Amino acid sequence: MHDPYLLQVDNLSVSFDGFKAVDDLSLYVGMNEIRAIIGPNGAGKTTLLDLISGRTTPTSGSVSFNGTELVGKREYEIVRIGVGRKFQTPSVYDSLTVFENLEMSFPDNRGWWSAWRFRRTPEVTARVEEVAALIYLKEQLNERAETLSHGQKQWLEIGALLIQNPELLLLDEPVAGMSVRDREKTAELIVKLGEHRAVVVIEHDMEFVKQIAHRVTVLHQGKVLAEGRMEAIQADPKVIEVYLGH
Ligand SMILES: Nc1ncnc2c1ncn2[C@@H]1O[C@H](COP(=O)(O)OP(=O)(O)OP(=O)(O)O)[C@@H](O)[C@H]1O
Ligand SMILES: [Mg+2]
Numbered sequence: 001m002h003d004p005y006l007l008q009v010d011n012l013s014v015s016f017d018g019f020k021a022v023d024d025l026s027l028y029v030g031m032n033e034i035r036a037i038i039g040p041n042g043a044g045k046t047t048l049l050d051l052i053s054g055r056t057t058p059t060s061g062s063v064s065f066n067g068t069e070l071v072g073k074r075e076y077e078i079v080r081i082g083v084g085r086k087f088q089t090p091s092v093y094d095s096l097t098v099f100e101n102l103e104m105s106f107p108d109n110r111g112w113w114s115a116w117r118f119r120r121t122p123e124v125t126a127r128v129e130e131v132a133a134l135i136y137l138k139e140q141l142n143e144r145a146e147t148l149s150h151g152q153k154q155w156l157e158i159g160a161l162l163i164q165n166p167e168l169l170l171l172d173e174p175v176a177g178m179s180v181r182d183r184e185k186t187a188e189l190i191v192k193l194g195e196h197r198a199v200v201v202i203e204h205d206m207e208f209v210k211q212i213a214h215r216v217t218v219l220h221q222g223k224v225l226a227e228g229r230m231e232a233i234q235a236d237p238k239v240i241e242v243y244l245g246h
Contacts, residue, residue: 008062011060022047027217039220049085058071065082102160150177171201183207191212218233
């Protein structure tokens with residue numbers, strides 16, 4: 001049977017000491033869809049990404065990606081299957097250059113450090129340069145990551161995910177702490193990325209969400225409170241009450 005969704009989350013739940021952080025949640029994301037997840041602090045947004053990416057095991061429910069069940073798989077297997085995940089706080093290797101940070105993420109270059117230097121093939125170099133151009137760091141390839149601005153570090157981390165060419169990107173608050181200009185550039189980047197893959201983005205910045213999202217899912221107390229196009233979400237009294245009104 002043809003499966004119209006790239007990501008299919010069905011009746012997913014997880015409890016921490018009896019507290020349901022994600023509660024019977026279902027979510028369907030299409031190919032090339034940019035989906036924003038919004039909702040108040042503690043709504044379960046990050047936990048949802050933890051469940052999809054294999055970092056947390058659900059109490060019940062299913063996560064299907066391209067028809068493959070992800071529940072029960074290890075994090076690295078899920079990465080290999082095509083799901084890239086960016087965490088809330090950026091983690092790049094400060095003492096390495098932009099080039100090296102990207103190179104390290106190349107699928108065959110993971111593993112022990114001393115090994116990767118030997119594998120700087122023309123293919124790797126070309127891919128690193130291609131990704132660097134996309135994430136606005138073409139001119140910074142030989143600079144150490146520690147010299148980058150906060151925004152540039154966030155882009156570098158997205159770039160590290162792109163090296164592996166994931167079919168689904170999960171981004172947790174990618175523009176938090178960014179300048180207005182960097183937010184705009186990030187929005188442009190994500191729209192571009194969505195041309196060839198699906199992107200699920202958690203964000204609190206509604207201007208940003210408006211710029212990128214095809215559809216918006218509002219989480220509240222581990223459940224889907226509302227879902228739809230941004231205009232409808234912003235006019236929804238339930239959403240205004242628990243989230244947008246604050
Ligand atoms: N490993 C864990 N152990 C216990 N409780 C957890 C764990 N992970 C998350 N929680 C709880 O689950 C709830 C949902 O947390 P989560 O981080 O998913 O929220 P969020 O929607 O991402 O919020 P924010 O907008 O603040 O990032 C919170 O009450 C949190 O304390
Ligand atoms: Mg969170």
